Amino acid sequence: MTQNLPRKQTNDVDPDGKSGADIEIETDTGPPKKKSGGPSDPMRRCIATATNQPQSAMIRFVVSPDGMVIPDVAATLPGRGAWVTATSEALDLAVSKKAFSRAFKKSVQTDPTLTQQTHQLLFRRCLDLLGFAKRAGDLILGFDQVREEIRMDEPSCLIEALDGASDGRKKILSLAKAIFGDDEPSEQPIIVGCFTSEELGMALGRERVIHAIVKEGRSARNWIIEVERLGGFRPLRPSDWMSLAV
Structure with a gap:
């Protein structure tokens, strides 16, 4: 033994x-x-x-x-x-x-493993805050709903599942780039793609989540702070995502 x-x-x-x-x-x-x-x-x-x-x-x-x-x-x-x-x-x-x-x-x-522990706690905290945002009515889920929100409003944060289909992600990122691409970087929505669809789903009470937006407001401000801290421990999205959006 x-x-x-x-x-x-x-x-x-x-x-x-x-x-x-x-x-x-x-x-x-x-x-x-x-x-x-x-x-x-x-x-x-x-x-x-x-x-x-x-x-x-x-x-x-x-x-x-x-x-x-x-x-x-x-x-x-x-x-x-x-x-x-x-x-x-x-x-x-x-x-x-x-x-x-x-x-x-x-x-x-x-x-x-202190660095790894810290990374995992930040990762979990970001997902937990998404759950709070959903309960507060500050989260929009689904391909069509996300595209409509991008057209109608200026989202604070756009979330795409890391393992989502590339064609759907490309359509959403291309739309965001067309609308907000000429804005100052600080005025553009943050794009996050470091969570899998299953991880997002578990945090939000669904089997899987592919596309989401955190609406402008307190939930978005709090979540952006946490996800930017997480960005010090892992890339927030693959580096080639925006270059593939046309």
Whole structure:
């Protein structure tokens, strides 16, 4: 009988006790709270790159009671938190530089799959938020319905299943390109194609979902923030999709 051996963990502290950083790395004192009249997207300092970024473009990490660094993608867990730019490169750098121990000012451990864990949590969070958008009436599903919405309104986000048929996807992307292609990039709808039809279907209570639009509004703003963070860990769509849309 094969035994499951415990995973090897990385002890995230410098052996000589030196930080190796030119600036002091700070943590927050608890999960962020919305303050009336305060900034909606405050700046945070990344413990890996020492750059200031909007909070919405970062991921918070906390330390569990047993000394493990865990991702807090919703920024709601109690205790001190350290912030890392929402990319796999920045997170890998934070681990390799032992930045978590410096930030928390104590020896902490990082699981070797921390980047993968964070990626999966962001992935799941994006799908969960799509479910919330559907229940709020902010999601449009179906080929004909999506095409009509593109013609009638300016969608915030267009979702195409990664494994959907290429002819249907090409028709929708070509329509979006014809209508919005001359707009400034910031004014064009975000096109996401990193979820399979089955993954979308499970999130939305259907067998499969191929085409969807998140309508302009709060649901779209929240989802775009999360999907852009996910984009730091995986491509949001195949690189050739728009070049094939004519």
